[in-house]
Amino acid sequence: MEEPPPEAVAEDEKGKIRVYWDEAMLKHDTGRGVFDTGFDPGFLDVLEMHPENGDRIRNMVSILKRGPISPFLSWHHPDPASPSDLLSFHSPEYIKELEEAARGGGKEMCSGTFLNPGSWETALLAAGTTLTAMKDILQGVPANTNIAYALVRPPGHHAQPTQADGYCFLNNAGLAIQLALDSGLNKVAVIDIDVHYGNGTAQGFYRSSQVLTISLHMNHGSWGPSHPQNGTLDELGEGDGFGYNLNVPLPNGTGDRGYAYAMNHLVVPAVHNYQPDFIVFVVGQDSSAFDPNGRQCLTMDGYRVLGRIVRQLANKHCNGKLLVVQEGGYHLTYAAYCLHATLEGVLNLPNPLLSDPIAYYPEDEEFTMMVVDRVKKYYTENVPFLKEITKE
Numbered sequence: 460m461e462e463p464p465p466e467a468v469a470e471d472e473k474g475k476i477r478v479y480w481d482e483a484m485l486k487h488d489t490g491r492g493v494f495d496t497g498f499d500p501g502f503l504d505v506l507e508m509h510p511e512n513g514d515r516i517r518n519m520v521s522i523l524k525r526g527p528i529s530p531f532l533s534w535h536h537p538d539p540a541s542p543s544d545l546l547s548f549h550s551p552e553y554i555k556e557l558e559e560a561a562r563g564g565g566k567e568m569c570s571g572t573f574l575n576p577g578s579w580e581t582a583l584l585a586a587g588t589t590l591t592a593m594k595d596i597l598q599g600v601p602a603n604t605n606i607a608y609a610l611v612r613p614p615g616h617h618a619q620p621t622q623a624d625g626y627c628f629l630n631n632a633g634l635a636i637q638l639a640l641d642s643g644l645n646k647v648a649v650i651d652i653d654v655h656y657g658n659g660t661a662q663g664f665y666r667s668s669q670v671l672t673i674s675l676h677m678n679h680g681s682w683g684p685s686h687p688q689n690g691t692l693d694e695l696g697e698g699d700g701f702g703y704n705l706n707v708p709l710p711n712g713t714g715d716r717g718y719a720y721a722m723n724h725l726v727v728p729a730v731h732n733y734q735p736d737f738i739v740f741v742v743g744q745d746s747s748a749f750d751p752n753g754r755q756c757l758t759m760d761g762y763r764v765l766g767r768i769v770r771q772l773a774n775k776h777c778n779g780k781l782l783v784v785q786e787g788g789y790h791l792t793y794a795a796y797c798l799h800a801t802l803e804g805v806l807n808l809p810n811p812l813l814s815d816p817i818a819y820y821p822e823d824e825e826f827t828m829m830v831v832d833r834v835k836k837y838y839t840e841n842v843p844f845l846k847e848i849t850k851e
Contacts, residue, residue: 475531475532476533476606476805476806477604477608478523479588479591479607479608479610480520480534481584483580483584484516484611485513487578487581487582487613488575488576488577489509489511489512489573489626490508490509490573490575491507491509494509495510496570497573509571510626510751511613511626513612515788515795516612518794519610519785520610522798523798523799523802526813527813528802528813532802537587537592537609538587538591539583539587540584542554542583547637547638550620552621557582558579560579561576561578561579565578568622568628570682570685572625572626574623578628582613583629585609586629586631588609588631589631589634589784590635592608592609593635593638593639596780597639605778606781608784608802608805609631611631611785613627613628613629614626614627614786614787615627615631615632615659615784616633616658617658618630618659619662620662620663622685623685630663632657632784633659635782636649636739644736644737645736646671647669647735647736647737647738648670648733648737648772648776649671649738650673650739651674651675652740653674653746654676654677654743654745654750654787655677655787656674656676656679656688656690657676657741657786661674661688662688666696666697666698667696670703671705671730671735672705673705673707673725673726673729674706674707675707675709675718675722677708677709677754678710690706690708691706692708702841702843703733705729705838705842707725707726708834709721709755709827709830710826710827711754711755712756712820713755713757714755714820714822715757715764717822717831718746718755718765719764720824721834722764724831724832724835727772728845729838730772731776732845733844735776736777737780738769738772738776738782739781739783740766740781740805741786743785743787743788744801745788745789745794747788747793748819748820750787750788750790750793750794752787758797759813759815760800760811760815762797762800762801763803764804766800766802766805767805768804770805770806783805792816793817796813796816
């Protein structure tokens with residue numbers, strides 16, 4: 460596995476990740492049913508919780524507060540967003556639709572995406588959490604604020620400017636990116652490793668050259684009217700944004716070495732060529748080996764490598780400034796462990812703090828490497844700012 464060498468870790472506040480969290484985000488109740496449908500067929504004694512439930516986040520919070528990474532974190536309280544804050548990314552009509560649904564007692568906004576009583580307030584808090592984290596980095600308040608992690612639910616990267624999608628109501632990362640641009644930054648790069656295509660974020664900046672959106676995802680295609688995008692290579696952006704939306708659809712079961720290969724051969728060269736002022740790292744632990752929503756076989760070791768690569772990109776291009784935004788991750792135990800490993804990588808810790816509690820799947824990275832090489836060839840032939848990437 461190709462992995463950059465770890466760097467020394469500062470012992471003061473500069474070496475810590477500022478975690479932004481509010482337990483009120485647990486109040487979003489997604490219900491029970493058959494997987495994420497909310498449907499009771501009448502012949503099951505035990506209905507499972509919706510995958511995007513509060514327990515998955517409780518485990519993430521607890522492992523960060525009581526796990527061995529805790530000395531490297533500091534915890535901070537966010538402010539909720541106001542509806543007017545949302546208009547930088549979302550249309551007024553869509554925000555009105557959400558507000559009316561909330562006043563009406565709730566609504567299934569699209570398949571599997573339930574706005575229930577309390578959900579709208581939680582969505583505003585998640586958006587505000589991400590905006591608060593971004594503001595603190597941009598303003599450098601307090602001093603040495605370089606890395607922030609927005610621990611949020613509901614997730615956001617599927618939410619498009621005009622519609623909900625994939626458990627997401629508001630695009631938390633997209634709102635933070637637009638805030639960075641409105642604050643004077645010229646170029647922002649987004650690296651999304653959630654198992655699903657970050658279609659909402661891509662859609663929001665599809666015609667802009669100021670945001671380079673890169674999504675490494677399972678090759679899942681469209682899943683219906685709420686998710687019309689396919690996440691394929693030819694979704695490159697439009698107008699001024701042509702070439703600034705890069706999709707890396709990976710074969711099922713890619714694993715640690717395949718993800719590292721994709722990062723080193725596609726993502727790293729693209730970011731080096733783009734030279735962003737800021738990086739947003741969109742993380743989902745649903746790419747793990749045991750997630751019910753994904754089949755990508757990443758382990759804790761793989762997440763550490765991805766976190767370290769992104770941290771070093773931020774060090775090279777952005778003076779170490781990095782915003783990490785939480786998305787998916789639905790295995791109650793392993794998602795928390797993989798989050799811990801992701802942040803270990805972001806911290807550039809020289810040695811793992813936690814051992815992996817679950818047996819590994821065998822990996823065959825050769826097919827993934829072939830796919831990545833084909834993706835690279837396509838982009839070097841079709842994306843103007845990537846034509847300088849040489850064949851290796």
